[in-house]
Amino acid sequence: MARYQVVLAYDGTQFSGFQRQAEARTVQGVFEDALRRIGWAGRAILAAGRTDAGVHAAGQVAAFDLEWAHTPAALAAALNANLPPDVAVRQARPAAPDFHPRYDALGRVYRYRVFCDALRDPLRERYAWRVWPALELELLQQAAAHLPGAHDFAAFGAPPRPGGATIREVLEAGWRLAGDELVFEISANAFLYHMVRRLVSFQISIGQGEVRPEALPGCLDREAPEPVRGLAPPQGLSLVRVLYPA
């Protein structure tokens, strides 16, 4: 029996989120089913984070203990053969016996993709949020520049446990143009519930000129803030990477 860690990618469209639920199709559920088919008898896998329903991942990290006589590459192949098309193991390797993908993580990187178009576009809306009127990149960049550092993000989301801390440290945050998409990327030690999607929604109203960029720092570090209202839809969001000590 040894501990393994895997990097998982999934298209979140057809999942009720990552975390196992009795009656719903979840990433954890189908992954544990695949593990059982190759001999796993554990109770639950460990994972770096819980993504919401509809949110994608290119770099979710999970860990589990398994009796496995072959190579890690063969483990990845065996799991992929037992997983549905919308989830795959992208990497598998041995881990320290006490490795915990959540507690050992130094941070997470999320990406949110937006495109500006007056008309629906079926080839793009599975992985990006369509926004109209168009956005000004410079306004978005001005807004995002306020995010790095340790801040109280209470206005932008709830902590995992009621009454828990709402201070998070943003390592980097910024918008860039990628083709004709606007891409927001943010890394932080951890995130509040819905935090990235609320930050995106708020910045979209800034990018459309409805709200000034300075309104963003005005919502940070407040003791008992009024929560911001909008929530960007899940399909634009993906968990890109989980950061660990080198």
Place this chain on the structure above:
Amino acid sequence: MARYQVVLAYDGTQFSGFQRQAEARTVQGVFEDALRRIGWAGRAILAAGRTDAGVHAAGQVAAFDLEWAHTPAALAAALNANLPPDVAVRQARPAAPDFHPRYDALGRVYRYRVFCDALRDPLRERYAWRVWPALELELLQQAAAHLPGAHDFAAFGAPPRPGGATIREVLEAGWRLAGDELVFEISANAFLYHMVRRLVSFQISIGQGEVRPEALPGCLDREAPEPVRGLAPPQGLSLVRVLYPA
């Protein structure tokens, strides 16, 4: 009553191709349903080309006669409100009364997306073909350089009617690197059935070093050729644009 032409985009995954069928979900079927809901009483729309099951389109062109008192932009919006999420009108405009999207077309542009990876990737396989071992771009480019011009493509597909002509004129064809994807783009006056997907499959075996680039011209302009065997899967292919006189 006036003739309108529309540019349609669709995600082909959930469609049994473009052309209407009694028992299957098709793009033509759902589009005609949407048209009927805004007052259309025609028998069938006209379209530039029939895409296969699973093939996408960013620039399919269709035409129909309709009594419509509002602007073309309002027509696009009304149709989009009545279409499912995987089809949309990207443009609508008045057309000449005798405009025919197929007969008036000078050519079609198709794109095929490929990526090289040993492991499945759920976030990419909806719109691209995963290929392994990796491909050499230069070999692909050497192969594609043989395509432009008028050639007998009988080895690469069947004509619309049995016994019909198999000569097609390729305007441009080539491979390029786009991020970490290899993209094949080809324009021709018209295409044989399955022609692009057979050309891609054949070139992949060239890019993997199994077949030499010179084998491609060896399959062209043959009177009674042995048909090439492979067929690239539909999800990598999309109809990008239909070309009309300026």
